[in-house]
């Protein structure tokens with residue numbers, strides 16, 4: 460019986476990756492004791508969104524073989540994902556996603572903050588690293604504008620920093636260590652020092668996700684940050700109009716050059732629906748940009764986020780809109796985008812496990 464249950468479980472298809480558990484080496488063991496079955500799986504992380512579906516699929520398979528009275532328990536643990544570069548940086552963080560855009564003002568930080576909040580709401584341990592020197596906004600978006608970074612000097616002279624926490628998201632921001640508008644006068648080594656602290660010395664603890672709000676653009680700073688951190692991949696934020704799209708192209712090209720997967724494209728400010736006419740959609744910033752960038756970069760469009768008053772207010776008042784119980788529609792859109800991004804992260808991890816080698820060439 461164990462053999463037939465095991466081979467049936469091995470033929471279950473992972474819904475995100477499209478390959479069978481057998482091919483993925485996911486089935487560790489199957490134990491049957493009378494009427495109770497235990498299935499031990501090792502699956503490609505992150506598992507926060509797919510866990511229940513896989514649990515159900517396994518139960519169905521066992522029931523079809525052993526009948527409705529069987530009691531099935533599925534134990535799942537995450538597979539270890541090989542690091543492609545910088546394995547010593549952020550060793551306790553499982554999935555690291557850079558949120559990037561070609562230019563400022565497209566809502567990159569808003570999207571990063573809301574994705575981080577959505578992941579925390581789903582029960583994941585989440586960090587948000589706001590490295591946008593030109594406009595650090597995580598402190599305001601999480602109602603932490605008056606906070607500074609708690610830091611400690613170790614006996615060997617090195618400095619470690621601690622993230623602040625709000626809504627279950629650990630937050631490190633260049634805004635906690637730098638005065639407003641100071642970035643404009645900071646260049647070179649000083650700036651590099653801030654980044655070293657932010658990236659290398661933060662005490663995040665073990666995290667399921669680190670969301671990394673990159674500064675806009677594709678200059679040296681972005682390139683260095685992209686290379687210094689072992690990214691799972693990048694999520695590209697664009698607005699719908701052509702002018703934003705041409706900047707975004709450069710961003711996609713930068714990630715290509717350093718062999719970072721583009722996980723997907725998020726179109727923000729896609730339309731406006733007047734609150735009193737929620738079925739009407741006004742495409743204020745044009746149409747089609749997200750789809751165009753997705754097609755060009757060969758990555759999926761993860762979703763389209765409309766312009767809403769509550770989204771802007773949430774940013775200014777320190778409550779990401781995805782956590783606002785009165786904003787169900789917008790929250791649902793952001794939760795879907797987050798789920799899609801996590802699915803693409805699993806695919807990127809599966810690709811790496813598949814033995815494909817990825818190397819940094821510069």
Ligand SMILES: Nc1ncnc2c1ncn2[C@@H]1O[C@H](COP(=O)(O)OP(=O)(O)O)[C@@H](O)[C@H]1O
Nearest residue numbers: 563564565566567568569765766767770771774
């Ligand atoms: N979908 C949206 N609806 C309404 N306002 C938005 C939306 N996305 C972003 N904003 C607002 O636009 C401004 C710029 O967003 P921000 O996230 O700071 O952009 P970026 O990080 O790309 O510079 C902020 O005031 C923010 O609240």
Ligand SMILES: [Mg+2]
Nearest residue numbers: 568591594596
């Ligand atoms: Mg920003």
